[in-house]
Amino acid sequence: MRADNGLKMDSEIRKVMEQLKHLQSPVEEVCPIGIVSMDNWEWPQGVGLFAIYLYYRKTKRPQLLKELTDWFDWQLEQGLPPKNVNTMCPMLTLVCLYEETKNERYLRVCREWAEYAMHEMPRTGENAIQHTVSGALNPGEIWDDxxxxxxxxxxxxxxxxxxxxxxxxxxxxxxxxxxxxxxxxTGLLFHGWTFLENHHFAKALWARGNSWYTAGLVDYLEMVELPEGVKAVLLSALEKQAEALLLLQNSEGMWHTLLDDPSSYAETSATAAFAYGLLKAVRKGYLPIAYKEASVKAWRAVLSQIDDCGIVRGVSYGTGMGRTLQEYRDIPICPMPYGQSMVLLMLVEGLEHDLELEP
Structure with missing residues (x-):
């Protein structure tokens, strides 16, 4: 990568990261724990923290590590919220920070939360983790998040x-x-399934939910050595999903919030997560090189959604399980931490491919 482009990329990453820390949203919060402010401990903050951690891992800048440890130290002093699927999300960064710092307090908290996830977290049929969140038990439900x-x-x-x-x-x-x-x-994922009623709710092929698999799987495979048979099944699912995504990508390079419904709005956080996951999958050899062109097209489409201040536009608010497809079309659009953070992940992965901000 040319030195001048590297400086431009670093500047763009810093802008997006700075806005992540100070986001304000015009949408009235409906979640019991606010999902916009980085002062709170919930899943959007967790995704943001992991994005910052991966950028730290790439750059080894001490200030980034300090910002992360300061955030967790403050939260631990304040006291953590009740354990559930979504409040578990920040723990991924905390266990990574333990690996980095060997802070025994971090390890004690990670052990406690991991034991809860393993033995106490509510389960559905076939012992799947029930998607219990702050303020809602969601009995018998599994979600792709x-x-x-x-x-x-x-x-x-x-x-x-x-x-x-x-x-x-x-x-x-x-x-x-x-x-x-x-x-x-299609090979895509439905948003959820209920074991109590045996259906897929609205049968929504929701973009951000699908992108959690695309982005999550490449990181999962980087974390752990799996039996080859298991790895083959997971990668087969990824390739089937990727095949469908290529057919549904719009002319600008974006994906719509309902993947198979072009009348629903194009959604930036999902597009960024798809770009990140697909680019990383190509780099790691999980997907053929043929998928890179569509990934780069998505990467560039997302760049056009970052304003001059570093705020990522076109991001949908937190999305619960919909009983109708119209509920997904009606989710408001506003800046969100996971929009900033998925773009951060995408930009950092772009460094690995020597992608340039200006073609």
Whole structure:
């Protein structure tokens, strides 16, 4: 990469990261724990923290490490919220920080939360993790978000502690979620499944939910050595999903919030996560090089959604399980931490491919 482009990329990454820390949203919060401010401990903040951690891992800048440890130290002093699928998300970065700093306090908290995920977190049929969140038990429901929000943390902790039971549980969760959420017609994932009513709710092929698998799987495979048979199944699901995504990408390079409905709005956070996951999958050899062109097209489309201040536009607010497809079309659009953070991940992956901000 040319030195001048490297400086431009670094400047863009810094702008996006700075806005992540100070986001304000015009949308009235409906979640029990606010999902916009980085002062809170919830899943959007967790995704943002992991993006910053990966940028730290790439650059080894001490200030980034300090910002992360300061955030967690402050949260631990304040006291953590009740454990559930979504509040588990920041723990992935905390276990990575333990690996980096060897802070025993971090390890104690990670052990406690991992044991809860393993033995106490509510389960559905086939022992799938029930998608319990702040303010809602969601009995009998599994959602495609869960793999990213909880299972990645359990995996990383299992590897770090040499706890094979955690790793085997992560395998089971990936496989059972694929079993019940895969749309066999397209290879995409439905947003959710209910074991109590035996259906896929609105049968929504929701973009951001699908992108959690695309982005999460490439990080999952980087964390853990899997049996070849299991790895083949997971990568097969990724390639089927990627085949469908190429057919549904719009002319600008974006994906719509309902992937198979071009009348629903194009959504930036999902497009960024798809770009990140597909680019990394190509680099790692998980997908053929033929997928790179569409990935780069998405990468450039997302760049056009970053304003001069570094705020990522075109991001949908937090999305619960919809009983109708119209509910997804009606989700408001506003700046969100996961929009900033998925773009951060995408930009950092772009460095690995020597992509330039200006073609």
């Amino acid at each position: 869960t793999l990213y929000m909880t299972v990645l943390f359990l995996t990383k902790t299992g590897v770090l502690l040499g706890n094979d039971a955690y790793i085997q549980e992560s395998i089971r969760q990936f496989l059972v979620h694929l079993k019940y959420l895969t749309d066999r017609r």
